[in-house]
Amino acid sequence: MDRNDDFESCSCTIIHEDVIKKVRAIISEEDKFYELAELFKVLGDLTRVKIIKALLESEMCVCDISALFGMNQSAISHQLRILKQARLVKFRRDGKVVYYSLDDHHVEQLFDCGFTHIKEN
Amino acid sequence: MDRNDDFESCSCTIIHEDVIKKVRAIISEEDKFYELAELFKVLGDLTRVKIIKALLESEMCVCDISALFGMNQSAISHQLRILKQARLVKFRRDGKVVYYSLDDHHVEQLFDCGFTHIKEN
DNA sequence: ACATTATATGGAAATATGTTCATATGTTCA
DNA sequence: TGAACATATGAACATATTTCCATATAATGT
Known part of the structure; x- marks a missing residue:
């Protein structure tokens, strides 16, 4: 089952x-995965997840969001x-107020998919 | 300073x-979103994304993965x-060698969904 | 028992990230 | 024009993260 081959970039001797x-x-596609990781990194913060979740319900101005979360x-x-x-x-922008809304509907799908994983464990 | 006392951390006067x-x-569901953010945080790293991508193809031992990515x-x-x-x-575990494989098939779906977002922009 | 090998883990260093503070920018209205 | 207000942004700080190094653990074979 195991193959003993020398492989220069690793000190291990048993390499498959x-x-x-x-x-x-997949190494040649590294750029592609870098972008994917960057996207997940953006989604990997509670504040940002909550903002997205809020914007799924309604567009909101910065001040509304600050008030809603009790944050600066x-x-x-x-x-x-x-x-x-x-x-x-x-x-x-509407006068002094800037309203934010979602620009991507896949986010909801990503959230659902994420929740599916969470629930199964 | 006139301030809306309901929202102590925000000094804005125009609130919707x-x-x-x-x-x-959604604030009451904060725990739920914390878990979601934690999941995305885990996926938000190039090395981990590449590991997952590799394991989508085949189970691999630690040494194989190190060699593949030229990493410690x-x-x-x-x-x-x-x-x-x-x-x-x-x-x-098989003797000295530990083989890793995916434990969740939703990851592939999450990846696909992420790529859809990336491509659309 | 001892050497060898694959993997795991604690600690340190470098880097990245999130929040706050102070201030700048842009808009409205008197 | 200037005051008031909503938002944006740069700098600073605290914290988190990733990697490497050294070493521990676990399994195998001599």
Whole structure:
């Protein structure tokens, strides 16, 4: 079952070269996975998850969100900027007030899928 | 300073109370969203994304993964522990070798959904 | 028992991240 | 024009994260 092959980049002596070869292609797609990881990183923060969840219900201004979560306006602005850069939210300005809303409907699907995992464990 | 006492952390005077009321329920579900954010946080790292992608193809031992990515065995072990704690991977021991494999098939769906978002932007 | 090998783990260092504070920007209205 | 207000942003700070190093643990074979 085990193959003893020398492989220079690892000090281990037991390497399954057939497996490595099969899976090696994913390294060439590293950029793709970097983007995916970046997306998940954006979603990997409680404040941002709550903002998205709130925006699933209704568009909201920065001040509403700050009030809703009892958080600093600055903190919310910073987080909205991250969500904006990830193209997850968009905004419209109405006078002094800036309203944010979701820019991607896949987020809901991602959330549902995430919850499915959580519930199964 | 006139301040709305209901929302101590926000000094804004224009608040859309109806919107706040509508969305307020999500605060009571904070634990749920904390778990979701934690899941996304685990997926929000390139090394872990690559490990998962690799394990989608085949079960692999720690050494294989280290060799494949040209990374320290210790780094891989630490990352596998995080994935294990999130119940995303499982392992079996065969002598000295520990083989890791995926423990959740929803991950693939999450990845697909993430890629859909990335492609649309 | 001892050496070897694969993996796990604690600690340290470098880096990344989230929040707050102070302040800037942009808009409205007197 | 200038005051008031909503939002944005840079800097600073505290905390979290990732990797590496050294070493521990576990399994195997001599």
